Amino acid sequence: MTNALLRNARLIDPEAGTEGLGWLRIEGGRIAETGLGPRAGGMDCGGACLAPGIVDIGVKVGEPGERHKESFRTAGRAAAAGGVTTMVTRPDTATPIDTPEVLEFVTRRAGQDADVKVRPMAALTKGRAGREMTEIGFLMDAGAIAFSDGDAVCADARVLSRCMTYARSLGALIIGHPQDPVLSSGAAVTSGKFASLKGLPAVSPMAERMGLERDLALVEMTGVRYHADQITTAAALPALARAKAAGLDVTAGISIHHLTLNAFDVGDYRTFFKVKPPLRDEDDRMAMVEALRTGMIDILCSMHTPQDEESKRLPFEAAASGAVGLETLLPAALRLYHAEALSLPELFRAMALNPARRLGLEQGRLAVGAPADLVLFDPDVPYVLDRFTLRSKSKNTPFDGQRMQGQVLRTWVDGNLVHDRNAKTSA
Amino acid sequence: MTFSQTHLLGIEHLHPLEITTLLDRANAYAEAERGRRDHGQPLKGLTQINMFFEASTRTQASFEIAGRRLGADVMNMSMAASSLKKGETLIDTALTLNAMRPDLLVVRHPHSGAVKLLADKVNCAVLNAGDGRHEHPTQALLDALTIKRAKGRLHRLVIAICGDIAHSRVARSNIHLLGKMENRIRLIGPPTLIPAGAADWGVEVYGDMAEGLKGADVVMMLRLQKERMDGAFIPSEREYFHRFGLNAEKLGHAKPDAIVMHPGPMNRGVEIDGTIADDINRSVIQEQVEMGVAVRMAAMELLAENLRKRRNMGAA
Numbered sequence: 001m002t003n004a005l006l007r008n009a010r011l012i013d014p015e016a017g018t019e020g021l022g023w024l025r026i027e028g029g030r031i032a033e034t035g036l037g038p039r040a041g042g043m044d045c046g047g048a049c050l051a052p053g054i055v056d057i058g059v060k061v062g063e064p065g066e067r068h069k070e071s072f073r074t075a076g077r078a079a080a081a082g083g084v085t086t087m088v089t090r091p092d093t094a095t096p097i098d099t100p101e102v103l104e105f106v107t108r109r110a111g112q113d114a115d116v117k118v119r120p121m122a123a124l125t126k127g128r129a130g131r132e133m134t135e136i137g138f139l140m141d142a143g144a145i146a147f148s149d150g151d152a153v154c155a156d157a158r159v160l161s162r163c164m165t166y167a168r169s170l171g172a173l174i175i176g177h178p179q180d181p182v183l184s185s186g187a188a189v190t191s192g193k194f195a196s197l198k199g200l201p202a203v204s205p206m207a208e209r210m211g212l213e214r215d216l217a218l219v220e221m222t223g224v225r226y227h228a229d230q231i232t233t234a235a236a237l238p239a240l241a242r243a244k245a246a247g248l249d250v251t252a253g254i255s256i257h258h259l260t261l262n263a264f265d266v267g268d269y270r271t272f273f274k275v276k277p278p279l280r281d282e283d284d285r286m287a288m289v290e291a292l293r294t295g296m297i298d299i300l301c302s303m304h305t306p307q308d309e310e311s312k313r314l315p316f317e318a319a320a321s322g323a324v325g326l327e328t329l330l331p332a333a334l335r336l337y338h339a340e341a342l343s344l345p346e347l348f349r350a351m352a353l354n355p356a357r358r359l360g361l362e363q364g365r366l367a368v369g370a371p372a373d374l375v376l377f378d379p380d381v382p383y384v385l386d387r388f389t390l391r392s393k394s395k396n397t398p399f400d401g402q403r404m405q406g407q408v409l410r411t412w413v414d415g416n417l418v419h420d421r422n423a424k425t426s427a
Numbered sequence: 428m429t430f431s432q433t434h435l436l437g438i439e440h441l442h443p444l445e446i447t448t449l450l451d452r453a454n455a456y457a458e459a460e461r462g463r464r465d466h467g468q469p470l471k472g473l474t475q476i477n478m479f480f481e482a483s484t485r486t487q488a489s490f491e492i493a494g495r496r497l498g499a500d501v502m503n504m505s506m507a508a509s510s511l512k513k514g515e516t517l518i519d520t521a522l523t524l525n526a527m528r529p530d531l532l533v534v535r536h537p538h539s540g541a542v543k544l545l546a547d548k549v550n551c552a553v554l555n556a557g558d559g560r561h562e563h564p565t566q567a568l569l570d571a572l573t574i575k576r577a578k579g580r581l582h583r584l585v586i587a588i589c590g591d592i593a594h595s596r597v598a599r600s601n602i603h604l605l606g607k608m609e610n611r612i613r614l615i616g617p618p619t620l621i622p623a624g625a626a627d628w629g630v631e632v633y634g635d636m637a638e639g640l641k642g643a644d645v646v647m648m649l650r651l652q653k654e655r656m657d658g659a660f661i662p663s664e665r666e667y668f669h670r671f672g673l674n675a676e677k678l679g680h681a682k683p684d685a686i687v688m689h690p691g692p693m694n695r696g697v698e699i700d701g702t703i704a705d706d707i708n709r710s711v712i713q714e715q716v717e718m719g720v721a722v723r724m725a726a727m728e729l730l731a732e733n734l735r736k737r738r739n740m741g742a743a
Contacts, residue, residue: 191623191624192623192624193623193624193625193627193628194624195623195624196593196622196623196624196625196628197439197599197628198539198540198561199539199540199558199559199560199561199562199596199599200539200540200559200560202623204623268540268543269539269540269543269544310516313516313518313544314516314517314544315517315536315538315539315540315541315544315559316538316539316540317538317539317559318538
């Protein structure tokens with residue numbers, strides 16, 4: 001069914017920054033027509049919110065190598081259930097995605113099994129080791145949408161500058177992880193009174209600014225297109241603002257966990273709250289919410305990182321980092337809406353419009369002619385999250401047992417219904 | 428009865444009344460020990476396992492003696508040489524031991540929070556004998572008992588904790604305990620060994636011994652934890668001793684009747700001058716060791732009482 005009429009929906013248009021009750025007509029998998037006010041026929045959305053599907057940059061799927069943590073099938077189902085219609089996958093898999101052959105495997109597996117669109121990133125250096133650049137040209141031909149070594153920061157500025165120079169000649173986008181690799185080595189939490197009392201190895205928030213300043217200097221030198229995967233501290237914002245004001249082609253993202261949780265949530269060594277970079281102080285969290293509102297931070301993502309039970313059932317220092325987020329990104333983001341910190345169009349600007357634009361994708365909009373990648377959600381329905389109801393193979397969510405408000409009702413990709421909350425089939 | 432804990436994992440979550448209960452019981456044991464009186468074997472029929480994932484001599488010996496004096500069956504397991512090498516996780520080790528039905532589990536582990544992780548998985552009473560840089564509750568309790576006996580009270584004292592605060596679980600437990608008892612706490616050390624955010628703990632931070640020791644009732648020295656350092660914390664041991672090592676001159680800034688403490692083992696000539704450590708008029712270091720046994724007897728007895736109550740309720 002790629003033709004449909006959705007009426008009585010609250011249309012969230014991040015491009016215009018508006019929302020209003022209206023209707024949307026899908027034809028041939030694309031948005032054919034939209035309008036405000038009532039209209040007869042089609043499906044009654046009951047006043048629920050209709051927004052462009054989320055474009056999630058930085059999703060980790062366990063293929064190849066760690067399919068027991070997450071496969072394209074489970075990730076795709078989780079994405080559809082969370083209103084994520086495009087997953088931009090990370091290359092930091094057990095076997096790094098650093099050759100066209102591995103990338104082709106990923107593309108094939110994603111095409112076979114995933115319910116939503118998948119656009120893979122590739123590694124910037126071979127083995128993500130920070131020594132030799134990957135075949136950036138071939139990888140782009142094979143469909144790599146961006147290049148990143150994930151959280152393995154390239155410590156050698158000469159190698160990174162060459163990668164950037166080469167990438168620039170091809171117009172490739174590089175995604176960096178701004179963090180000083182030496183200062184942050186071995187750290188499990190952000191330094192401060194809480195980390196010190198708990199006796200955990202900690203990193204100063206300044207390590208993020210140091211990493212960002214280094215990367216931005218190299219961006220200025222090489223002219224490459226650059227996106228900082230996560231900017232989570234207020235101390236890093238002035239450098240970002242300067243780079244943007246100077247006209248560098250720079251954007252920045254943040255994970256939903258850093259916008260809705262803080263360092264104190266770790267409590268008595270709860271390893272589901274161990275993420276990279278570590279959760280920050282409340283002052284930083286509030287500064288980042290404001291930075292997202294003003295657009296200084298461009299992109300909000302889930303940083304979906306599946307980890308099995310064993311890798312989290314360890315002492316905090318020894319436990320693996322990361323949290324799943326495909327299904328909880330939207331409900332958690334709605335906390336910011338209910339707290340009146342961000343409007344729905346602002347949230348979808350950061351979750352759909354901006355990431356799509358940054359990657360040169362045509363989705364992420366409610367515009368006529370755009371692909372009908374859509375999410376219908378009720379922003380108000382309350383529930384307590386049970387992690388075992390998640391569709392991800394791994395259940396490591398920090399929101400387990402927490403009160404959430406907002407639920408995805410339906411998700412469409414190219415006009416095809418890929419998730420229906422009321423359907424009887426169990427995922 | 429004002430001690431309601433299932434485990435003794437740290438000082439942070441204890442109520443001041445629970446601390447007082449523990450110390451009173453421990454003091455009674457200390458007196459009984461000195462009088463060579465019989466304790467009546469309150470732990471008879473109970474099994475105590477000491478699991479040390481980190482090397483220890485004095486703490487392990489102290490727990491063992493405490494258990495034996497109260498009639499427990501004590502077993503020592505040196506975990507550094509055991510199943511961890513075979514790839515077993517901490518939780519599996521805990522479950523394995525739990526299946527042998529011990530009553531008291533004494534655990535030391537190099538990772539902060541590891542003892543709590545283990546305690547959540549077993550149904551006996553767990554005592555934290557030191558987890559990473561987090562807590563070492565029985566050390567803080569024995570320090571408190573020593574101070575109380577020497578000073579006649581455990582409140583409104585000026586207590587200086589000196590040296591390597593950053594790597595010290597002893598310091599953290601002491602800060603919790605002495606703070607709950609309403610003392611004035613000062614931390615003295617080079618800024619590289621003062622943890623980030625320490626000034627927000629409700630303590631005063633000093634970078635100079637003479638200034639920090641002024642008017643102190645208690646001078647608590649910490650061991651420089653060379654094995655936990657990966658470089659560049661201090662320029663050299665001789666400069667450290669010169670600036671932060673306790674000698675007669677620096678001690679002269681404290682009150683004339685100030686006592687000197689050290690959790691041991693000491694690095695003589697690094698953080699403390701040997702003659703100060705051996706000065707029986709100032710140093711209470713040997714008494715600390717003696718109180719260690721008494722405090723551990725009290726802690727294990729109180730936990731065993733609670734354990735028996737829980738089991739009786741479960742059986743009824």
